Amino acid sequence: MAQTKWMTVAQALVEFLANQWTVDGDHAERTIPATIGIFGHGNVAGLGQALKEHHHASPGLMPYHQARNEQAMVHQAVGYARMHRRRGTLAAAASVGPGAANMLTGAALATANRLPALLLPSDTFATRVADPVLQQLEHPHDLGIQVTDAFRPVSRFFDRVQRPEQLFSIALAAMRVLTDPAETGAVTIALPEDVQAEEFDVPVEFLQRREWHIRRPRPERGALARAAEAIRGAERPMIVAGGGVLYSDAEGELRAFAEATGIPVGTSQAGGGVLDWDHPQNLGGVGATGTLAANRIAALADVIIGIGTRYSDFTTASRTAFQNPDVTFVNVNVAAFDAYKHGTQLPVIADAREALGELAEAIRGHAVGADYAAEIAREKAAWDADVDAAFAASGLDLPGQPEIIGAVQRSSAPEDVVVQAAGSLPGDLHKLWRVRDPLGYHVEYAFSCMGYEIAGGLGAKRGALAEGSDRDVIVMVGDGSYLMLNTELVTAVAEGIKLIVVLIQNHGYASIGHLSETVGSERFGTKYRAYDRQAQDFQGDEVLPVDLAANARSYGIDTIEVAPGPGAIADLEAAIARAKASDASTVIHINSDPLIYAPDGAGWWDVPVAQTSQLDSTRRAREEYLSQQAAQRPLLG
Incomplete structure (x- = not known):
């Protein structure tokens, strides 16, 4: 019984x-x-x-x-x-x-x-x-x-x-x-x-x-053979690697495949970390927030090999990233729903690790041509130089976000994890962050949820500790997201879990402010300003007397304030060094100029602009929108 x-x-x-x-x-x-x-x-x-x-x-x-x-x-x-x-x-x-x-x-x-x-x-x-x-x-x-x-x-x-x-x-x-x-x-x-x-x-x-x-399905022989034939026949193939590569533990297989074939790799947000940033085949992020190198190569690619990506509109630059009229998609994904996207006739429904290993065997001896390899190297070198320039300290009283990212990059260890989710930081990090560890880039961008950063960072740190790793988790968060959800700092204090939080205050919604400008809405409602009763808006110059550093300090968190001035970047690097040496959580507060942008990656995002308006700014934005929209393609592969 x-x-x-x-x-x-x-x-x-x-x-x-x-x-x-x-x-x-x-x-x-x-x-x-x-x-x-x-x-x-x-x-x-x-x-x-x-x-x-x-x-x-x-x-x-x-x-x-x-x-x-x-x-x-x-x-x-x-x-x-x-x-x-x-x-x-x-x-x-x-x-x-x-x-x-x-x-x-x-x-x-x-x-x-x-x-x-x-x-x-x-x-x-x-x-x-x-x-x-x-x-x-x-x-x-x-x-x-x-x-x-x-x-x-x-x-x-x-x-x-x-x-x-x-x-x-x-x-x-x-x-x-x-x-x-x-x-x-x-x-x-x-x-x-x-x-x-x-x-x-x-x-x-x-x-x-x-x-x-966990199921690790192998590719069907027929699907694999058709994919291999398409790759062998390509003159300008490119890999788009997503989070599925990491979840399959397939970064080693991807690296071997890219090295053997010379095929360049662009990554989605979830795919950050599949290759170290300085790998010769790694062109960085692709799409709306991608690098100029990845997007230039993607524009002319004749075969796109998607591996573990769900092809969001940011990855495809709202279906403008891939401009070759004969582009073909080989979509490798464990989920049939994603493998069949964009009407591809070459879906490979399989685990990324299994598929990469068998694809490598199927095209053994094949590599891209010398001219294409040289072009890939030139584009990567040019973009790396652009990032170096963006990271250089300007000496301004209010540094730009790219400089701040550069300071955090220089001060972090290769195994550290950067965590982000929403605002202007995901786009800048996708272009600029130089990943040196498969799990070192943690940007939640499928939902891009304001407020994820501190709580998600705490979960990431719990995950690292559970595996016996003492790697630092560095949460980068803007003031908008911080105000949405910051209370898990108390949880970190209660359990003695160490986080490093870089809190960037730009007194508003930097990302949506910039977007508002590009769609002709003139940053309306995106600034943190005192209400102007005469104008009946928040568009004035009176900055709110909000002290976010004091807020963090009230939770019992060690807090370092970086004062505005020409030495702000050097002070930020010193603050990160101090935080890394500590056993406790630290919030580092720094002010930034939201109007200093990262280098342009030539990506586009489809946000419809009003078809009619009395505002000149909106009418101009509509004209620009229509010119960009003309490049959209159905992407039937």
Whole structure:
């Protein structure tokens, strides 16, 4: 007779999660090594009690971490997952109503980035014995709809445990999606507060160690042969490498493939780190925020070999990056959805590492021509010189963002991780940051979520520590994103987790300010200024008396303020050196000039401009928009 245990649903779920393992070849790690949670009446007696009980019996079974914001909990899980190449993530537990709703942005971010995160939002009574309870929604046309239903469109998997016996099938299905490289994203299990505390008879088998082996599918022979033939026949091939290369642990295979063939590589934001910045075949970022070198080569490429990329509009420069009229796409991706993008007739549905190894064998002895190789080298050398010039200190009282990035670059170690997500920094980093480690570039740009930076950086640091690495995590954040979500600095203080946060204050939304200018809206609503009651806008010159350094200091964080002046860049480098030498978290505050831009990479982003306007600036912007739009192509490959 099978052994069983009487447990609550929450207790069974916690013990189940503690015994799930991801296996990737010879590597095995716990899929859910910890839970982050904020407790309320919806989960304090369920998941809260279960975590306490298991902590009492076995403190290492399922460690619990506090958080200060529910959205930030999911960001931590995503940051952790990227550092672990999607092999592990964290569970995030929230209470009923607003606690659950606060997780929605994080869920969308995880799904957009194809990164696993386990969400455990609480729900109102399944029995409805006390309807309506505190924080419950009421829809007269459908009394069953609750906040957690909003997770359905932003999750890769959603289910609600209405009865205890449902936990078995729901938990197993959730784990399948979390560990599936083609399906992963936000996985949501909604937990009614009464069901969490309800007891039932649990088979011991459900609670024992279970291994989830990551699928690494090999390419089909026919698809591989067709792809190899296209590459052999190309005169100007180019690789576009995405995050799938890193998640497959395939950077070694990519490097060998590029070196053997001479084919140049451009990277998406998620693909940063697939090659060291100074590798001869690495042309840097490609697309709207790409380098001039990568975009010039991409414009004339006759075969694009996409590897592990989802081809966002930034990667394709809104379908203007690839201008060769005969361009063909070979799309290697573990997800058929991405492999078939742009109408390609050459999809290769396979793991990046497996496909690269077999492609290399299929075209053994093939290499690009000498003239093309020389052109690649010239473009790379020219762009490297542009970056050197952008990094040089100007001596201005307010340095530009490129100078600040250069100072952080010079002061960081090769294994350090730079974390960013939104504003003007992702574009500048994509062009300028010189990656020296596969996991050294961590820019969340599928959702580009303001506020991800500090929480995601904390998750990345947790991920590094879990692997025994003391590499520094350097969070670069603008004042706009900092104001959106900075409270996880308190979490770092509480747990003694070290972050280095470079807080760049430009008194507004630098990225959208620049975009507003280019679309003819004259930076309207993008400056942090005192409200001008006479003009009825925020466009005046009175800068707000906001002291962000004092805010950070109030959390108990060591804070260094870099004063404006000709020595600001030197002072910033000294501050980073001091922060790296410390065992505690440090916030470094520096003011910048938002009107100093990075070198132009000749990329474009499609943001429609008003077709009619009384503003001269908008009419001019419309003319420019139409000229750029003329270069858009359907990209049927």
